[in-house]
Amino acid sequence: MAVDKNRLHQLFMSGMLMAGIAKELGIPNASCQSIISKERKKNPEHWPLRKSKRDKAASDSEHFMHLYECTYCVVTFAVEDYEEVDHSQTVCPICHSVEHIEDAGYGYFTKTKEAEKAG
């Protein structure tokens, strides 16, 4: 697969999120991540590590989530999407399969209610 590395670098430096870059280049999220990590190993200063979404300065209630759908269980679930997450490892939380998983988009999830803790 031919990926325009200059374009990738440009998008990366613009601060665009991984999912957005992958979509822009028309490649899967996981490929995008692996290209960046390979390029970073060759030339670390060219590909600075960006602030993780886990950064406490960011809003605690807002999370960038990647949505997946399991066509077998007919459930949609979300996995938090930040650079360190290897989304190629994502499995259905119900049936634990990978083969029924389909990409269902991504976006911001805003928590409006705290989980009620039992006890």
Ligand SMILES: [Zn+2]
């Ligand atoms: Zn499933």
